[in-house]
Amino acid sequence: MTTELLDPAAAATGTLFRFATAGSVDDGKSTLVGRLLHDSKAILADQLESVARTSADRGFGGEAGGLDLALLTDGLRAEREQGITIDVAYRYFATDRRTFILADCPGHVQYTRNTVTGASTADAVVVLVDARKGVLEQTRRHLSVVALLRVPHVVVAVNKIDLTGYSEEVFARIEADVRRVAAELGLHDAVSIPVSALVGDNVVERSAHTPWYTGPTLLELLETLPNTDDEPDGGAAFRFPVQLVLRPQGALAPGLDAEAFRDYRAYAGQVVAGTVRVGDAVTVLTPGQEPRTTTVTGIDAAGLDLDEAWAPQSVALRLADEFDVARGDLIGAAGTLPAPTAALSASLCWLAPRPLRPGAKVLVKHGTATVRALVTAVEGRLDLDTFEVGPAGELELNDIGRAALRLAAPLPLEPYAAQRRTGAFLVIDPQDGNTLAAGMITAGTEAGANP
């Protein structure tokens, strides 16, 4: 075995990049994902053998050794039997520059639910378009969801370009359509790439068939787009939902000095936005209480004494004042937290079979706080084709709409447009515990706040 490959020490130099794919089987999405994995050498010999065997069994391609790359993303038995994709599948591959997590979202069944799920954590979404069909309603819908979820980057892979005879005109027309739709949706950063997943053009390797295309290949682009954590949130204010209080007392880890940790108390959580430094003034917001301001005296990462921490690190904060802080509280840079409110307006992606109607009693999970809530109004439904909100009395499965909610306890709510992490929430069924909707705050309204 050769041992000259990766230098283990180089491990930590790359960064993690999360992206999702949206498109249907007909667009060749499975083949594109398979091509990306295959050409970036993420597929190992035993997997390839299995694909080659199945390809041969099914008579793929006619020629000896033809590989149906779509088989690489084949998942569950039920999916193979029915030729459909049920659910988001996660795939992993790495290049010298980056490690990728790919959320492979099926396009046919429940595409809203799946695309929303994949896009919620994505740094980029790759939307597939069939070059022979151009921008369709479905493309508009995918782009609408991407815009709504505020995914930082959008890439449109114009697939099957080989079947247009590598036509520059076809690509130029689709690219112009994409640009127009993107502008309508407020997407500033939609890049189109002519690819053939089947042949491999411009996926990993630059194609000789498209001399008129001078941009990056799909993989090159994915390797160089800034990821969310590099993104300027640009100087976003520090946000830290408290997960739990670390107060070991009697239950100290073995080997630590009981005396040194007698009065230890710290607040564990993940930095969801911004940076915090020792000495910073921070405000602690406890639902139902006046905001309190104190100073950060220490940042612990499992025994490592840090000077600063930033998103998305998981740390524990020590504070100067010993007041009561608990799970569900939000710590933020002093003077930057919004006033807690109990009434909010939000976009909801409705993910449950039972429709949402006004008067529904639900739970809202926001950060680490879970509170009871009442849906006071369903304000409208988003038409994904026109991107306009029309009137609606209820929301059905896979609808995206606007609703007003009243919370049992006021929370510090920020618009999703300003802050992806603290502007998002889940709507949960209090009876069976199922996740009913993905919520994005459009506005918190002071008027409804508890006194």
Place this chain on the structure above:
Amino acid sequence: MTLTHAYEAPAPAGERLGVLDTLEAESIHIIREVVAEFERPAMLFSGGKDSVVMLHLAAKAFWPGRVPFPVLHVDTGHNFPEVLDFRDRTVERLGLKLVVGSVQEYIDRGELAERADGTRNPLQTTPLLDTIAAHRFDAVFGGGRRDEDKARAKERILSLRDEFGQWDPRNQRPELWNLYNGRHTVGQHVRAFPISNWTELDIWRYIAREGIELPAIYYAHEREVFRRDGMWRAVGEFSQPGPGEEVTVRTVRYRTVGDMSCTGAVLSEAYTVEDVVREVAASTLTERGATRADDRISEAAMEDRKKDGYF
């Protein structure tokens, strides 16, 4: 306050977090969420590398406190003795409570039957579910990774199981942002997979970076082996060569550690963790493909086991 540094980890050195730092932060967040929202969590711990890394992350998540839940091991009765010894030492070192579910006891009582192929991995499900029920665990952490298998690639980080422990791939909750919904009703429990997004290579690089101790069988050593089903199987109490299977001494290591009756060794000269990182980076076979007989039974072996309540 003066703190004793319990762990060696490189301080963040720039504007961005590296891959391992990002994965570590995500896993610690998940472990803390589960502990905060569940009443009686427990963590599967076999002494295998993934569960060792997961337990290490748990120790970091609650430092300077002790890991605030027991660890659970379903012992097939065919485990490598050096791995059981490692398990016990680790539990002792971290001051944890160990709960063991024993496949052997079920076989002895006649409640489980030995399979014709001698593989005991699928037999773990009943003792696992009974132990979960007996201790009323409402959340059980597992070290499953999505890159291991196509069924695992589709499972949520928090995976709801019914009272039979069954996974229903068609009825999973959408998992959005970093908001995890662990609500469940009586009889249900949740399997939590905090290292879902790690790959085998990430695991090994992290073991190297953090200086994490593993059972010695993960590193190259000489062993009496014989060839079966294209894999090198150890000669041992529970794994004897059949007619025509010639025993030789080879330098091998284990890439996965499970039941002796179904886990194969790979020929390897990787004596140190750095050697293993290089070997895994250059490997042309997946770890399960290379070493697990139980996953070779069918294309959907893992999917079928999970639907029955397996991890």
